[in-house]
Amino acid sequence: MNAELLLQNLKALKDTFEQEEQNLTQLDRVIGDGDHGVNMLRGFKAVDEKVSGTTISEVLKSTGMTLMSSVGGASGPLYGFSFVKMAGVDEDEITSDNLKSFIDEFKNAVATRGKVTGGEKTMYDVLLKASKHLEEGQPLTNEVLQQFADETKELEATKGRAAYFKKDSVGHIDPGAQSMVYVLNAISKDV
Amino acid sequence: MATIGIISHSNDIAQGVKALLEQMSPSVTVIAKGGTNEGGIGTSIDTVNEVINEMEEDAMLFYDIGSSEMNLEMALDLYEGTLQLYKVDAPIVEGAFLASVSLSTGATIEEAIKSVEKEFS
Numbered sequence: 412m413n414a415e416l417l418l419q420n421l422k423a424l425k426d427t428f429e430q431e432e433q434n435l436t437q438l439d440r441v442i443g444d445g446d447h448g449v450n451m452l453r454g455f456k457a458v459d460e461k462v463s464g465t466t467i468s469e470v471l472k473s474t475g476m477t478l479m480s481s482v483g484g485a486s487g488p489l490y491g492f493s494f495v496k497m498a499g500v501d502e503d504e505i506t507s508d509n510l511k512s513f514i515d516e517f518k519n520a521v522a523t524r525g526k527v528t529g530g531e532k533t534m535y536d537v538l539l540k541a542s543k544h545l546e547e548g549q550p551l552t553n554e555v556l557q558q559f560a561d562e563t564k565e566l567e568a569t570k571g572r573a574a575y576f577k578k579d580s581v582g583h584i585d586p587g588a589q590s591m592v593y594v595l596n597a598i599s600k601d602v
Numbered sequence: 603m604a605t606i607g608i609i610s611h612s613n614d615i616a617q618g619v620k621a622l623l624e625q626m627s628p629s630v631t632v633i634a635k636g637g638t639n640e641g642g643i644g645t646s647i648d649t650v651n652e653v654i655n656e657m658e659e660d661a662m663l664f665y666d667i668g669s670s671e672m673n674l675e676m677a678l679d680l681y682e683g684t685l686q687l688y689k690v691d692a693p694i695v696e697g698a699f700l701a702s703v704s705l706s707t708g709a710t711i712e713e714a715i716k717s718v719e720k721e722f723s
Contacts, residue, residue: 450644479676483644485669488676491647524672572668 412505412601418462418470420597425459427593428452438586442573447586450484457481467505472498485525485571486587489534490594493520510602511545514595518542531570532563532580534587541595551599553592560588603630604711606702607653607663607687609670610636610694611643619664619698626699627706633657636670645670650677660686660711662718664698688715692722 412420428435428451436448457477464470475494479487497516502509518538521527527535540559541551549555561584568580571587606623610616616636623632633656638644650673653663663678665671674689681687688711690697697718704714 446644479647479673480639481646483638483640483642483646483669485672487644487646488669488672492672492676524676 413503414465414467414470416601417467417505417598418464420601421455421462421470421474422459424455424593424597425452427597428455428590431589431593435586435590438584438589441583442568442576442580443586444484444572446484447486447590450482450486451590454478454482454487454490467502468498468500471495486534486590489521489524489587492524493517496520505598505602507550507602510551510599511542513598514538514542514545514551517595525570527570530566532566532568532573532585532588533570534585534591536563536566536585537588537591537595551595551602553596553600556592556595560584560592563588603659603705604714605631605633605657605659605661606698606705607657607661608632608634608636608694608698609645609650609653609663609665609674610634611645611666611668611670613637613641615666615694619695622695623698623702627702630702630705631659632698632702633661645673647673647677650674654681654683654687657685657687660688662688662690662698662701662711662715664690664692664694664701666694686711690715690718692718697722 432448432452439445439447461477462473464473471494475491479491500512521535529539537559563585568574573580608616608619613636616634620632620634633653635649635653665674701714704717
């Protein structure tokens, strides 16, 4: 995937989040404050309007800075900071050989900023599993990513706003894990 | 004397804490902002940067839940100025209140941070 296609995929997330806004908001209403759908849509509307760049690095950095300013919830700094960190991976294209470097940078950034280690029912769980999946030489498909998000259903949240809901958080997919499916799909689907 | 910075999910909370501190310790400068860029409930790194950009002296920075801490940490990581800025982990109202009283009674910023940490750790 070259920079142009990456830019196109990231801008297309505006449409994805328009479609999924209600679903994400519903997930977040059960175990959070019900604004994840609105926040992500606001972020990617801004990405659609403002992001530019002619290299992979420029596109990722511009996306990160835009998300930081416009999302509004915890996903703002988490996604924003991660895209900025991914911009540090110096590659001309995202390929099946180097995709893991981008995902790992993403994963480490979320771990640093969110102080998570995995199993806490957050977006990080999807990243951790995606990284392991790539390490095993398997391709990241939308189905695989969705399965990783589905697996957060059985976990009890111990980080983020959902942690306040304790046992009541079990039985629901984490909204951040669900939005991560779309974001990772945009980065990996044309690789 | 040091400044106190307040970052909240709600601008009303930020302004409320500022009003409370200023009544108890009017000599301490308090810079408080909250909410998203659109004025809703939430936080943004821009809000934190606006607080930091108004600082003219070393400061203790207080935050409330979740993303305000992440945005504050990120803004401090990216800060390139010369002031000493400290993120303080304490309840936003009680922590900032104790800090402002400490500063107003002549404590240094280090002493004020210590007294807050002692009370809330």
